[in-house]
Amino acid sequence: MDRDVVIVGGGPAGLAAAVECSRQGADVLVIDQNDLPGGQLFKQLHKFFGSKAHSAGIRGMDIGRTLLRECEENGVEVWLSSTVIGIYDSNLIAIVRETAAGKDFIRIRARKILLASGGTEKAISFPGWTLPGVMGAGCAQTMINVNRVLPGKRVLMVGSGNVGLIVGYQLMQAGADLAGIVEIAPKIGGYGVHAAKIRRAGVPFYLCHTVIAAGERDGEVCSALIGEVDAVTRKIIPGSEKLLDVDTICIAAGLRPLSKLARLMGLKHVFVPALGGWMPEHDGNMQSSNEDVFVAGDIAGVEEANTAMDEGRLAGIAMAHALGYMDDASFRKAGDEIRKRLESLRLGPFGKARFDAKSQFMGRC
Amino acid sequence: MDHPILGEDSRRKTVTIMVDGKPYPAYEGSTIAASLLDNGIRINRYTVHRHEPRGIFCGIGQCTDCVMVVDGMPNVRTCITRVRDGMDIRTQNKEER
Numbered sequence: 320m321d322r323d324v325v326i327v328g329g330g331p332a333g334l335a336a337a338v339e340c341s342r343q344g345a346d347v348l349v350i351d352q353n354d355l356p357g358g359q360l361f362k363q364l365h366k367f368f369g370s371k372a373h374s375a376g377i378r379g380m381d382i383g384r385t386l387l388r389e390c391e392e393n394g395v396e397v398w399l400s401s402t403v404i405g406i407y408d409s410n411l412i413a414i415v416r417e418t419a420a421g422k423d424f425i426r427i428r429a430r431k432i433l434l435a436s437g438g439t440e441k442a443i444s445f446p447g448w449t450l451p452g453v454m455g456a457g458c459a460q461t462m463i464n465v466n467r468v469l470p471g472k473r474v475l476m477v478g479s480g481n482v483g484l485i486v487g488y489q490l491m492q493a494g495a496d497l498a499g500i501v502e503i504a505p506k507i508g509g510y511g512v513h514a515a516k517i518r519r520a521g522v523p524f525y526l527c528h529t530v531i532a533a534g535e536r537d538g539e540v541c542s543a544l545i546g547e548v549d550a551v552t553r554k555i556i557p558g559s560e561k562l563l564d565v566d567t568i569c570i571a572a573g574l575r576p577l578s579k580l581a582r583l584m585g586l587k588h589v590f591v592p593a594l595g596g597w598m599p600e601h602d603g604n605m606q607s608s609n610e611d612v613f614v615a616g617d618i619a620g621v622e623e624a625n626t627a628m629d630e631g632r633l634a635g636i637a638m639a640h641a642l643g644y645m646d647d648a649s650f651r652k653a654g655d656e657i658r659k660r661l662e663s664l665r666l667g668p669f670g671k672a673r674f675d676a677k678s679q680f681m682g683r684c
Numbered sequence: 685m686d687h688p689i690l691g692e693d694s695r696r697k698t699v700t701i702m703v704d705g706k707p708y709p710a711y712e713g714s715t716i717a718a719s720l721l722d723n724g725i726r727i728n729r730y731t732v733h734r735h736e737p738r739g740i741f742c743g744i745g746q747c748t749d750c751v752m753v754v755d756g757m758p759n760v761r762t763c764i765t766r767v768r769d770g771m772d773i774r775t776q777n778k779e780e781r
Contacts, residue, residue, distance in 0.1 A: 352745060353764060359744070364689050378689075439746050449749075451726040451739025458743030461763075466718035467685050467693055470740070492688055538737035539726050577746070 322348050324638050325412055325429035327403050327580060330358020331624045332616025332631035333435035334386040334395075339635030341393040343644040348427070349395060350414060352402040356390075357383035358437055359457065360624060362464040364492075365485050367625060379624060386628075406432065406584050410611055431611055431638040434581055435631060438574035438595060438617030443477065447533030448570075452540030456486040456571035463493035471567025475543045476500045477530055481669075483571030484513035490569075491520060498565045499523045501530060501545055503553070510669075531555060533568055543568050574621045578614075586612060593676035594620030603658060603681045605634035613638060622673055626664050633657045699769045704778065716762035716773055717743070717750050728752050728762055729776035752776050 324340055326333045329351035341347045355361070363379025390397060400417040407413070410432055414425045440455035442448065452471060456478070462470045474495050476487040479502035491497050500517065505527050507514045518524065527547050534542030547559035575595040578588065586599040587608035598620050605613045613634040616627035633654060640650040658681060665674035686692050697709035701719060710719035717728065717740050727737040728750045741749040745764035753774040754760040762773075 354766070440742060442741075449736060449738060451728070451737050454739070454741050454743065458740055458763075461743040462718060462721060462740075463687075464690070466714055466721075467687065467690065467695075468714075468718045468722045469685065470721060494685060539739070 320425070320427045322346055322427055322429045323642055324348070324431045324433065325350065325427060326433040326435055328358065328435035328437055328616070328618075329353075329356040329397055329399075330435060330437050330616060330627065331360055331382070331386065332437075332627040332634075333358070333433065334390055335628040335631035336433050336435065336615055336635035336638075337395040338386065338389045338393055339632045340639045341395050343636065343639035345639050345642055345644050347395050349390070349397045350401045350403055351397065351399055354400045356387060356397055356399060360386075362457075362460045363624065364464050364489060382624065403580060406580060430642055431613065433613045433615060433631075433634050433638065434578075434599070434607075434618055435614070435616045436577045436580060436618050438621045439577045440570070440574050441572045443530070443570055443572045445530050445532055447535055447540065450533055450535055450540050451538065452566055453533055453568045453570065456482050456569040459567070459569045460486045460489060463489060463495075469493060469495050471540075471565070472496060473498050473565045474567040474569055475530075475545075475563055475565045476569050476571060478502065478571030478573070479507045479509055479514065479524065480571060480573065481509035481513060482573075483569075484509040484517060486569065486571060487522070488513060488516050491517070491522075497522045498563050499525055501525045501528045503527065503529045503548060505550060529555070530568065531560065534562070540566055540568055574617060576618045576621060578618050581607070581614065581618065584609065584612065591620060591676050593672040594622070601680055604637035604654060605630055606637060620673070620677060626661060629657050629661045629664070633661075699767050701767050701771045701773055703773045704775055710767045713766055716752065716754065716760075716765050716767055716771070719767050720762070727775060730778060730780075732777055735777070735780045
């Protein structure tokens with residue numbers, strides 16, 4: 320079986336790419352291991368920031384619905400419950416596809432491939448960090464907003480970036496008791512507007528603090544020991560320890576690109592701390608070190624859903640152009656428009672580090 | 685659970701799952717991991733060598749911390765596997781070796 324384009328991952332980057340690419344006339348297949356498309360969009364109940372061009376004021380879950388509708392309108396085929404287990408020479412993709420009838424092993428050759436496999440949460444380790452009840456903040460968000468079940472009754476959030484703040488607030492919305500937010504830095508990491516909502520609810524922020532250990536009862540978390548750190552040495556200041564009565568500890572320590580397939584394919588990787596660590600190198604058209612392989616979204620550096628969608632669109636038109644579905648002039652014009660939008664998303668105190676990190680790639684196209 | 689943005693939860697627990705031999709009610713279409721949480725169960729497996737408990741960690745099928753034995757099949761990622769009526773779910777490596 321041959322395809323113009325195979326996209327691995329049906330989150331915001333993969334779906335946006337699929338829409339743009341198929342709009343130009345390419346035959347596009349999206350493969351996702353989950354049984355529902357949308358990646359992590361459907362757990363994002365909060366309204367997005369940014370300009371009108373970037374769905375400001377719209378909830379992540381509604382953006383997901385729009386993308387799915389656009390995929391359908393443009394004839395994009397989406398295989399769910401399907402896992403890409405390897406990509407080999409001459410773009411041979413090995414897939415295990417699960418249907419009601421059972422598991423099928425399928426091989427597809429694609430002319431162009433987009434890896435949009437997203438990111439994965441980073442952990443921090445402390446005694447007890449592997450206990451049931453310690454989980455990624457994104458995990459807790461999936462439980463409350465997608466599965467509609469509380470991961471615990473009383474939660475400590477570790478990390479005050481936007482993920483920690485938003486999930487902390489959403490835990491309260493879902494009926495959990497947020498015991499506090501611990502942040503090792505001397506100031507809150509995320510947007511003030513999110514922090515203020517939590518602060519107004521009376522939840523304490525423990526700045527210059529970290530988790531020392533999780534307490535255990537019957538094999539699960541029953542408490543969290545936190546302490547203040549010295550701003551320079553980052554060692555616990557003796558006597559500053561506090562024992563918090565919590566049954567759940569959520570870790571919001573950032574994400575890293577999920578680039579297992581990219582590694583397996585031997586794509587050139589670079590280490591970019593501001594974008595989450597090791598990631599496949601790419602140019603301003605999201606093309607990797609392999610001319611047939613493109614990357615977009617968190618795999619190409621962890622940012623957020625709006626940048627993921629625009630990177631996906633960029634990769635989508637770049638693949639369409641490479642396959643001859645788009646002429647040079649219109650490709651250049653559309654690409655410049657998207658790159659300009661992306662630049663506007665990488666502004667301000669939060670965007671600048673990402674802008675600087677991405678600039679080393681985005682100029683090259 | 686009801687939710688200020690998602691609205692009222694109109695699901696009904698119409699499915700029965702067996703967890704280590706005991707029946708528990710579950711929502712149709714929900715994942716095994718979520719159904720267990722809903723029933724107050726947070727230990728999904730024990731590690732092979734040190735017999736340490738593990739529960740959900742990523743919740744999206746990436747970390748494999750939540751795997752259990754489902755209908756006789758070990759290493760099933762319970763956070764992305766949905767319940768079915770009568771499903772036999774067992775804590776993985778429950779007995780110390």
